[in-house]
Amino acid sequence: MKLAFDGVTAGYTVVPAVRDVTLTIAAGEFVAVVGPNGSGKSTLLKTVYRALRPHAGTVRLGDTDVWKAGHREVARRVGVLGQDQDGGYDFTVREAVRLGRYPHLGAFDRLTGSDETVVTEALTRTGATGLADRPLSTLSDGERQRVLLARALAQQPGVLLLDEPTNHLDPAHQLSALNLVASSGVTVVAALHTLDLAARHATTIVALNAGIVAAAGPPAEVLTPALFREVFEVDGRLIPDPVDGRPRVLLRELDR
Numbered sequence: 001m002k003l004a005f006d007g008v009t010a011g012y013t014v015v016p017a018v019r020d021v022t023l024t025i026a027a028g029e030f031v032a033v034v035g036p037n038g039s040g041k042s043t044l045l046k047t048v049y050r051a052l053r054p055h056a057g058t059v060r061l062g063d064t065d066v067w068k069a070g071h072r073e074v075a076r077r078v079g080v081l082g083q084d085q086d087g088g089y090d091f092t093v094r095e096a097v098r099l100g101r102y103p104h105l106g107a108f109d110r111l112t113g114s115d116e117t118v119v120t121e122a123l124t125r126t127g128a129t130g131l132a133d134r135p136l137s138t139l140s141d142g143e144r145q146r147v148l149l150a151r152a153l154a155q156q157p158g159v160l161l162l163d164e165p166t167n168h169l170d171p172a173h174q175l176s177a178l179n180l181v182a183s184s185g186v187t188v189v190a191a192l193h194t195l196d197l198a199a200r201h202a203t204t205i206v207a208l209n210a211g212i213v214a215a216a217g218p219p220a221e222v223l224t225p226a227l228f229r230e231v232f233e234v235d236g237r238l239i240p241d242p243v244d245g246r247p248r249v250l251l252r253e254l255d256r
């Protein structure tokens with residue numbers, strides 16, 4: 001599903017946290033939103049899942065203005081893996097993942113066999129099958145993050161919003177989680193701090209600096225030495241991976 005921001009300005013006080021963001025994200029793209037702490041990455045995502053109404057501008061999912069559509073319609077189309085989302089601690093893992101199906105059900109509907117198949121598949125794809133009967137409250141941070149990703153996938157959304165989806169994951173699970181969402185065919189917008197993961201997995205990088213889009217485009221066009229210096233205040237460069245040629249990021253402290 002296509003996602004478009006047109007002149008979006010949003011924030012928590014009179015000072016906007018994101019300013020005049022205009023971006024069109026085609027169906028199936030994997031967009032990594034990168035930027036320093038406080039640059040507005042989470043804020044931009046919140047305008048899509050209706051956690052923060054923009055002061056100005058529109059956010060469109062396909063042809064639907066998300067702030068004019070019903071809450072339920074947006075909840076069906078947008079899957080969210082938020083930052084330190086608790087996910088309902090009294091649930092078992094399987095129950096938590098089942099919640100992903102609820103936006104698709106009517107008020108008195110129950111999950112069907114095909115809903116259960118989707119839940120089982122999401123658990124399998126995220127490597128969480130072995131956790132299915134555990135209470136969510138007993139999981140490690142990384143295990144819980146995988147389960148919440150399973151829930152977002154079980155929702156079969158048109159757009160998947162991921163706010164630092166890998167911050168608790170070990171290296172193998174970081175790579176598998178990003179490969180999984182990249183190959184899902186769903187439009188993905190992920191706020192990522194690890195620039196190497198962003199460069200390797202994203203089709204498009206959006207770099208935010210103090211709430212403004214500093215650059216947007218393919219990794220090799222956006223992640224230039226000048227951008228690393230100006231936006232991230234590091235000495236950075238992109239090099240091809242010696243094994244598969246995909247872009248990798250090398251970072252050093254800036255010589256001042």
Ligand SMILES: Nc1ncnc2c1ncn2[C@@H]1O[C@H](COP(=O)(O)OP(=O)(O)OP(=O)(O)O)[C@@H](O)[C@H]1O
Nearest residue numbers: 012013017035036037038039040041042043044191
């Ligand atoms: N609930 C809030 N109330 C007031 N200000 C907020 C709130 N949430 C975020 N902000 C401010 O809005 C700005 C953008 O924050 P945001 O969380 O979008 O940044 P971010 O790029 O996701 O940061 P990080 O990399 O640290 O997670 C920051 O200046 C932040 O202090």
